[in-house]
Structure formats: structure tokens, C-alpha cells
Amino acid sequence: MNELWDWDAAYAVLPELLLAFLKVTLLVTVVSTAIAAVLGLVIAILRMSVPKPVAVVINFIGDFIRMTPIVVQLLFAYWTFLSVDAIVIGIAVFGIHYSTYMAEVYRAGIESVPKGQWEATKALSMSKSRTWIAVIIPQALRATVPALGNYAISMFKDTPFLLTIGVVEMVRAGLTFGGNHFRYMEAITLAGVIFLLASYPTSLLISRLEKRLAYNY
Amino acid sequence: MPTTTEPETVPAPATAATVPAIKFENVEKRFGDNVVLKDLNFEVAKGDRVTLIGPSGSGKTTILRLVMTLEDLSGGFIYIDGEPLTHEERGGKRVELGEKAQKQIRKRIGMVFQQFNLFPNMSVLENIIEAPVHVLGQSKEEATARAMELLESVGLPDKADAHPLELSGGQQQRVAIARALAMDPEILLLDEVTSALDPEIVGEVLGILRHIAATTDITMLIVTHEMQFARDVSNRVMMFDGGKVVEEATPEVMFTNPQHERTQSFLHAVLGNAEDQIGTR
Numbered sequence: 008m009n010e011l012w013d014w015d016a017a018y019a020v021l022p023e024l025l026l027a028f029l030k031v032t033l034l035v036t037v038v039s040t041a042i043a044a045v046l047g048l049v050i051a052i053l054r055m056s057v058p059k060p061v062a063v064v065i066n067f068i069g070d071f072i073r074m075t076p077i078v079v080q081l082l083f084a085y086w087t088f089l090s091v092d093a094i095v096i097g098i099a100v101f102g103i104h105y106s107t108y109m110a111e112v113y114r115a116g117i118e119s120v121p122k123g124q125w126e127a128t129k130a131l132s133m134s135k136s137r138t139w140i141a142v143i144i145p146q147a148l149r150a151t152v153p154a155l156g157n158y159a160i161s162m163f164k165d166t167p168f169l170l171t172i173g174v175v176e177m178v179r180a181g182l183t184f185g186g187n188h189f190r191y192m193e194a195i196t197l198a199g200v201i202f203l204l205a206s207y208p209t210s211l212l213i214s215r216l217e218k219r220l221a222y223n224y
Numbered sequence: 225m226p227t228t229t230e231p232e233t234v235p236a237p238a239t240a241a242t243v244p245a246i247k248f249e250n251v252e253k254r255f256g257d258n259v260v261l262k263d264l265n266f267e268v269a270k271g272d273r274v275t276l277i278g279p280s281g282s283g284k285t286t287i288l289r290l291v292m293t294l295e296d297l298s299g300g301f302i303y304i305d306g307e308p309l310t311h312e313e314r315g316g317k318r319v320e321l322g323e324k325a326q327k328q329i330r331k332r333i334g335m336v337f338q339q340f341n342l343f344p345n346m347s348v349l350e351n352i353i354e355a356p357v358h359v360l361g362q363s364k365e366e367a368t369a370r371a372m373e374l375l376e377s378v379g380l381p382d383k384a385d386a387h388p389l390e391l392s393g394g395q396q397q398r399v400a401i402a403r404a405l406a407m408d409p410e411i412l413l414l415d416e417v418t419s420a421l422d423p424e425i426v427g428e429v430l431g432i433l434r435h436i437a438a439t440t441d442i443t444m445l446i447v448t449h450e451m452q453f454a455r456d457v458s459n460r461v462m463m464f465d466g467g468k469v470v471e472e473a474t475p476e477v478m479f480t481n482p483q484h485e486r487t488q489s490f491l492h493a494v495l496g497n498a499e500d501q502i503g504t505r
Contacts, residue, residue: 126294127341131355131407132331141354145345 047109
């Protein structure tokens with residue numbers, strides 16, 4: 008019982024970790040990434056389309072969110088909206104927090120589209136919405152896919168912060184198991200391995216996608 | 225207007241002929257403190273092919289960009305078919321038109337750029353039918369049929385599904401010409417359309433533009449360094465220097481017997497080069 012590693016404990020904790028991984032960690036990552044990706048794009052476009060004073064306000068809110076720790080934001084939102092389910096709080100906070108980063112990535116992507124592209128849309132009398140949807144966003148996205156993917160992975164690795172507001176994600180599940188059986192090493196190690204096994208192929212996928220987009224361009 | 229060719233080149237009724245396709249009235253353009261155009265007045269009749277020549281920095285390209293509304297007008301008025309393009313005079317005041325009104329006028333104008341500016345995320349066909357379908361409201365079939373006709377006329381019928389960056393510069397520019405023509409513009413602006421091309425493929429692009437000039441009645445405003453092309457296509461040449469029209473004449477007069485000293489020295493410098501290039505082509 009005192010050795011560093013106990014295989015029986017490892018086998019016992021693994022199903023619990025995988026269950027928490029699928030039910031919480033993956034769910035939060037996927038839904039929050041989707042929110043961040045869409046909201047980030049909306050923020051980026053809004054900032055370029057609204058009058059300057061409004062853009063300044065949007066910028067300030069974005070800076071504020073990026074300059075404060077996500078744990079503080081989770082706790083703040085949790086204690087502000089006590090009646091809301093913690094996992095919903097978690098998804099919203101992760102989505103909004105990362106949307107401010109993604110907005111920056113989109114901004115860089117949008118700015119990388121040559122001026123001549125905008126001029127061509129004007130010369131063809133294209134509407135604002137068609138200009139964005141058909142010309143600017145598709146070209147901006149090519150430049151942003153890798154950065155967006157990396158933020159998704161980074162968010163994935165931030166999900167253990169959810170334990171601060173009582174969400175039983177994978178690490179919390181491992182700690183609970185550890186507390187019950189006095190075996191922490193197996194749970195924490197396996198949680199790390201699961202994170203690695205999920206992140207690494209994803210990052211490979213992103214770099215392949217990046218190459219494919221570059222080739223088609 | 226001093227052009228003598230106007231009555232022959234305008235087949236429209238006499239009343240229409242009196243309304244110029246493009247009219248600049250006291251146009252001023254500044255970039256910060258730098259005054260590029262000042263008090264500029266000129267007219268382009270319907271069906272005219274006007275070439276703007278002059279040294280770089282003389283404001284030729286700015287004129288095209290003002291007509292395409294790619295630059296903000298600092299002062300004065302531009303009229304297209306007698307209608308204000310961006311600003312109008314209302315109660316003695318210069319008022320900017322709403323975006324909707326501007327767009328209605330802008331639809332009649334097409335432009336071909338030096339850098340082609342094709343959309344790299346779309347196929348050649350998609351580039352050409354995008355605006356006809358989404359701006360003019362044509363059906364996809366209708367727009368595609370017209371696009372294929374245009375691709376045929378620019379000699380690229382087999383490139384419909386290609387992507388722009390798979391094409392050579394000359395081919396890209398031919399697609400850009402087809403894309404502009406797909407909107408059936410009344411006015412076509414050609415902004416140094418061969419300047420980014422290798423010398424040996426300049427000819428293929430100019431050949432297509434010559435054909436368009438010969439077979440349509442589109443009003444053309446051209447900025448080019450290809451003096452032979454200007455001579456072949458245009459019926460009027462305007463020499464610019466320092467944001468002003470120094471001299472204007474028919475190409476025959478302008479290129480053989482320019483009156484103004486500034487025009488003489490400019491043409492002397494440019495034509496020497498142009499003739500060298502024609503020799504090697």
C-alpha cells in the first residue's frame with residue numbers, strides 16, 4: 008500500500024477518469040471552443056464595423072477579460088449566478104474568456120487579407136455581408152486555423168480550473184478517488200496521460216490542416 | 225469639350241449624348257496635407273475611350289480610384305450619367321449621398337486592377353459569377369452561361385474550375401477582365417492593367433482589351449504606360465502633371481505633335497522605352 012505506484016488502483020481509477028473526461032472535460036472543451044470561435048469572430052468583425060467610441064469600449068472589455076485570471080472569473084461568475092448550474096457557468100466563462108483571445112487571432116487574420124481584395128469587392132458592388140462571408144472570412148480563416156486550434160488545446164488544458172467551482176471534471180474525479188482510497192499518484196498521473204493522449208493528436212491534426220489549407224491557397 | 229470625334233462615337237440620341245458618362249467638377253483630392261488633385265474639371269462622353277498619361281504621382285490613378293469610390297473625395301463633385309456619385313449640392317451645401325444611393329451608381333462602373341485582385345478562395349468561375357448572382361440577382365445558370373461566354377472571349381474556357389493562384393499573371397488578368405465585364409458596366413476603369421505582367425504576356429491582355437474596345441460601346445478610362453495601346457484604343461488622351469490637365473488631344477495629335485513642352489518631354493522619355501519594348505515583343 009505504500010509503494011509509489013499501485014496498478015490495481017490505476018485500473019480502478021481509470022474508468023472514473025474516462026467517464027469524467029467524456030462527460031465534462033470534453034463537453035466543456037467542445038462547446039466552449041465553439042462559443043469562443045463564433046463569439047470571437049463576431050467581436051472581431053464588430054470592432055471593425057462599429058463607430059470608434061464603441062470599438063474602444065469593446066477593446067476595453069476584451070483587455071479586462073484577458074488581463075484577469077480565468078480562475079477568478081470562474082469564481083466570480085459562480086458566486087454571482089448561484090442559481091445557475093456550475094457546468095453552465097464553466098462553459099460560459101471558458102467560451103467568453105477564450106473568445107477575447109480568438110478575436111485577436113481573427114483580427115490578425117482579417118488584417119492579413121490584402122487591401123486589393125476589399126477594393127475588388129467594392130468594384131463589384133458586393134454587399135457588406137457577402138464581402139465578409141464570401142471573401143474576407145474564408146481568406147482570414149486560413150491564416151488563423153493554427154492559432155485557433157492552439158487556443159482550443161490551451162482551453163482543454165485549463166478545464167481542471169473547473170474544480171474550483173465544484174464541477175467534477177477529470178482531475179476532480181481523480182482527487183475524489185484519491186481521497187477515498189488514499190491513492191493520488193495513479194489518478195493524477197493517468198489524468199495527465201489522458202490529457203497528453205488527447206492534445207497531441209489534436210495538435211498534429213491542426214498542423215496537417217494548416218498545410219492542406221496552405222496548399223490549396 | 226474639345227473632342228471632334230464625339231458625334232461619330234456616340235450612337236445614342238442627341239439628348240443622351242449631351243450628358244457625359246463621367247463629369248469631374250472642381251474635384252479636389254488631398255492625402256493629409258498633400259494636394260494630389262486641385263480644381264479638376266473634365267468630362268468623358270459616353271462611349272469615349274480616354275487614356276490618362278503623365279508621370280507617376282501626377283494623380284492619374286487617383287482619378288480612377290475616385291470614380292470607383294475607392295478614395296474619398298476631398299472636394300468638388302463627380303457625376304456619372306449626370307447623377308452625383310458620392311456628393312451632391314443641396315441648398316448650396318455639399319452633402320454626401322447615402323450608401324444605398326452611392327451603390328446604385330457604383331454598379332454601372334467596373335474596374336480592372338494592376339494586381340488583378342481575384343479572390344483566391346474561389347474558382348475562376350466563382351470569381352466571375354459572384355457579383356452577377358449576389359448583386360444583380362441573376363440565376364446561377366444564367367450567370368454561369370454568361371461567364372463561360374466571357375471566358376471564351378478571353379481565351380480561357382478550360383480554366384473555369386481552376387483557382388486563380390494556379391494561373392499565370394496574364395491569365396489572372398484576363399479572368400479579372402471577364403469578371404469586370406460580367407457586371408455589364410457602362411464605364412470600365414483600367415488601372416495600369418499590364419504593369420504587373422511580364423513583357424512577353426502584355427500583348428495577350430492588350431489584345432483582349434483592343435477587342436473589347438472594338439466590339440462594345442463601354443466608356444473606358446485608362447491609365448497605362450503602353451503608349452501603342454493608348455494610340456490604338458483611345459480616341460482622347462489627357463496629359464496630367466501635378467494634378468492638372470496639361471494638354472488633351474486625339475491620340476494622333478498627342479503622340480505625333482504634342483503642343484505643351486511638358487507633354488513633349490514626357491512622351492520623349494516614355495516613347496523611347498515603349499518602342500524598345502515593342503521591338504522585343
